[in-house]
Amino acid sequence: MPKILILDIYRETPYRISKDTSGGYGTGNDFGEGLIPYLLKKRLKYLSDWPPLFAAYTHSILKENYETVDFKKINNFKEIEDEIENYDYFVIVSSIVCCETELSLIKELFKRKKKCVAIGPFSTNKPELYLNSGASVIIGEPEAFFSKEKISDISLSPKKISVNSQIDINSLPFPKWNILLNLGKIKLYGNYKTVPILGTRGCPYSCFRYCVYPLQQGRVVRQRTPSNIFKEIEYWHKTFGVELFIFRDPVFSINKKHTKELCDIIISSNIKIKFVIETHLRLLDEDLLNNLKNAGLVFVKVGIENADEDILYNEKRFSVKKDEQLNKILLLKKKKIGISAMYILGFPTDNEDSIKRTISYAIKLNTEFAQFSIWTPYPGTPVFNDFKNSITVKTYEGFDQYRLTFKHKNLTYDQLRNFLSLAYNNYYLRVSWMINYVFKKN
Template sequence: MNFVFINPPRKISANNIWRIINPENPPLGIALLSAIWDKQGHTSQIIDAAVLQLEIPEIISMINPSTDFVGITATTPEITCAIIIAKKVREAFPCIKIIMGGAHPTVFHKELVRDKICDMVVRNEGEIPVTELAKESPYNLIPNLTWRKSDNEVIVNPDAETYMDLNSLPLPAYNKLPMRLYHSALGAAKNEPSIGMVTSRGCPGKCTFCFSKMFGLKIRLMSALNIIEHIEHLQKNYGIREISFYDDTFTANKKNVAELCQLILAKEIKLSWSCFSRVDSVTPELLLLMKKAGCHQIMYGFESIDEKILKNINKGTNSAQFQKVVDWTKAAKINIRGAFMFGNPGETLDSMERTLAFAKNSGIQFAVFNITTPYPGTALYQDFLRKDLLLHQKWDIYNLAEPILKLDSVPGEAVRRYYYKAYRNFYLRPGFILRHIFSKHTFAELLFYAKAASRITGFLFRSIFTSKTYKE
């Protein structure tokens, strides 16, 4: 049997900072499923239409008519395009079974199958269902599967009883991907080639803006040894010099991170890397070890400086921790990229101004500002949907750059203005510019800063006119 896995294209509007800084990550989920499928004695193909920037007719032309299954993954901003692809596959190849998976299909699994957009939805993790499909198990016995019977009845099979042991998984099918095209987010890597990697699933946090059901609340880890073997594979076969660890909280298990760092040092692996973390998940000792092992940047999710807002979104941190962790990280000589959100429940003009002031004055090197986006499946989405306080459900612009929540404390256009204001006020400061001009840099870093300055400056000046358009 042959399985074609598709990562749909995604168009990002020019007024969105992610058009400038967006990483090109390998679609690790479907690359894993491809490897699992092939391990069962079948064949598969991956079409990464996102990184290849393919139009839908080009995608359809790449599908072999003898294919048995087409699987399409999608998050919320990609779902519209994914649905169009599914319909075009149906028109061109009516005998191919169409499967959808990913965060958005997991939430709307019944509707997608009921409306005959697809034949099946794989909910949550896909490794067990794909393994069972490869074994040609009866559909009714496959966990995490929503499917449609011949009489059009929609069947929702039970969830899998357990989550995957990440150490039991094969390497993703990197050989089926255009590896030369992948890179980290602008500003996240100081060496190229760079690539994103995920070493854990699950999150113990209960932030209202995150969809934790996909992978559960319990963190599951790749062992430090398995991570090392993965890194060595990427270095040997693709010349990778930098890894961006895109785990939600890379340092959630400090012991595993410490072991990884010690292995990097013991094996003298030449690697620079960055990661995501929470302000309550690091210690000064761990940060020093991470720096020694090649970590040069950490992105902390500060979100807001306002205590009420942090409580409203169930962040589980407080602003008193912020400056402490900034000082610890700077002492370890690791750069900080702060992540902030405007437009949370309880947001006001004053809270946005104070959050921006913290970003500018705390000493962090880089900042990313987003507009709070309530993705389907999150507690935030459910709460505002129930109260009829979602401004719209245009999935294409659930993109971190458009107001979605109807707040009684601040108008959406004011949130939008602060989104642009924050980037201008943070990155166009004379002190920020001079500090980066006169800091010591490698040639590779100088090239990066020149590229970053060119792209971000253009975005910032365009935003001046965009924000004027939205003034009340």
Template sequence: MRILLVNPSNKGYYYRLGAVYPPLGLFYISSTLKKIGHSVRVIDMNVEPFDWRNFDYSSFDVVGVSTDTVRFPLAKQICQVVKSQGVITVMGGPHATAEYEKILTDGICDYVVLGEGEVVLPKLLEALKNNERKPDLSGLCYIENGTIVSKKPEFVEDLDLLPFPDRENFTAYRTMFDKKMATSVITSRGCPFNCEFCSASQFMGMRIRKRSVENVVEELKILKKMNYGSVIFFDDNFTIDKTRTIKLCEQMLKENLNFSWWAFSRADELLGKEDLVEAMSKAGCKMLFIGFESAEDEILQEYNKKLSSSIAFDVAKLLKKYKIDLFASFIMGALNDTKESIKKTIKFAKKLGAEIVQFSIMTPYPGTKLYEKLKSKITVKDLSMFDGTNLVFQHPKFSPDELKKLFFKAYYSIYSTPRLIFKRGIPFLIKLLSTGQQAAYSM
């Protein structure tokens, strides 16, 4: 069958800073479908022009659209145009998984795929090929006789069985890291921590499923042949299995891959594990993204982070010893936040000495515990504003304007310091500050 997969654009914070990475979920699905004989085209609107309003979809049998919350308004419009041309539409991604009932009730698409698409989508296409429009499949949702039919998704148990992401047309991605061409890799799926504001554990499951070290290294060798010099490991938690991480680092060294790379981690997984940090540094790790979120332990308890702010400076010191930059992330606008606690967090972030600091405004994304707690208080209906830079619910202590001002002041306070001006350079800081200012006054 002829399949079109569309990744709607996201012109948010990272895009404006030039960090655009391939939608690996769609590229995994593309390679999976190609392997069994389907013809697949992927359109990523972040890197290529796409006149979705006037495009002729009729040459495809099925069009799949991936979406998170902030991109849902555009994904919805695309699906509606596809349906108007009589083509079967499938929607997937975190937002579709969380809101499948409303999506189907509103008639936005024909099917919703829950969770990971590599298992259910090939089965759906086989059923459609056999003129079976209402197949009984795990992870597939649709309306039959006015009733929503849905079954819980199946997760991919053995990730090594998946073909590598379809990188046939990767020349459009020109993101740099450490002055080298960079691309993204996922070595595991799932997250056991279930933080209140995050939907990762709902979308990918709370049980960690890991690719073998050998399988990851094989993909890295392919990327090296494609002239990539940097890699971003987009696992929700790259360092959760210390033994595996060290083994991967040792194998990268043994194979002389010489990548510069960064990954996502947690502070409590690094403290007291100097051998892990040393192994990562030797294998080319240049930066780690860590969500510290707040300087107040009361706020961390509200987020269900299951860690204390007291360890942050020891972790920062450990990373500095091994010349690994710190990418520190913070969230403002917790229900228990006050102006004083936010100002304390800003001072905390400034003192931490991170090379990059990210601030976000707490946002209740569908599929999170936070959304269930706050959905009756959400005041903003435009989901494109759910980008982490807007207050979208009625906060007990802040107005949207008050939190916006604190948000921008946080960025200005961090990035106007001589240390970061010298480290990052004036052009980078102007771009970052203007990005923060655009976000702060975009209402």
């Protein structure tokens, strides 16, 4: 029986790297300089870690078919050097944010004649990097490949393996978080036992030009049935005492009927859980929010992106008008649902003034969390073609969503890093933020 080791490889950094964010390309949360970025980097690094969902599902599918399937999170080859003879196949969890570190480890395995295969959206979009280093590459969803094919299809000669269909996400076995995670460690949203969970895949919105999610998951939404999602919630809650679920859908609640059905099942079960979603403000109304709140919604992540409607229009960002945005934020606050608002600095048409306006707008909205990152033309996305001749970053790992990666017409690298630091420091070092979210809460 083949023995398999899944390798989730990270470069060493003083800040958190998540391979599950940005559609599975990953991000490196280097929030800038100063007191607040320093504290946030420290907090996230130790309190919020999980492998990307595609890797967790690949692990659970392989576990159903093979006796020895191990999963290791490592920083370098030395950590596994003594045990590589114990395994026949190595599955590499690819990402842009740790790309060069992954490639150097693949080269070490290839030198020792080990069979490797890279999985994930980044190696799907840049297969030549992984092929040239000595790994085969699954082009498409690894879950679809491993649920039908055998690992013995992977040979020592690197090749592209195309998967022509998408997985039926209702057929996925639950991720084995009890093996992959310290269940008490994810404390992003309070001191609860937490696991990530999947409800839907895919996003149809127009910002697909620069966003990785539709690239990876498609523009057609696939849904797990509400009863299938609930079965997983019930399993984790009853078996492991999990109290909080972080939905990793790019746009939760995209189908109102589906969302209400899920809420109704949770409410009628009398199971008391909490959950966090990422969605679009346009999709939230009072009726749906009441339902979500009763089912256990405690936190919503929403993309505000930029204060300037023209800039969002230029980038074909699927958005809502500012007054509607403000009303929805007020509604969420009224319902006592926490809000994490996401902002992007350095859109191609941004300038110093528009960035200052975005930071002021964030302060005006005064949500519990604000996340600022830097606009990035990711390789593989449609917008990359417009910027491919002006890329300034020297490594793929530099595409971490927290630094400028191309020659911007109005802003320099240092200006944007300074604005990033300023945004975090100005946002969180405010009396009204502290009164609302530190003192009132405690």
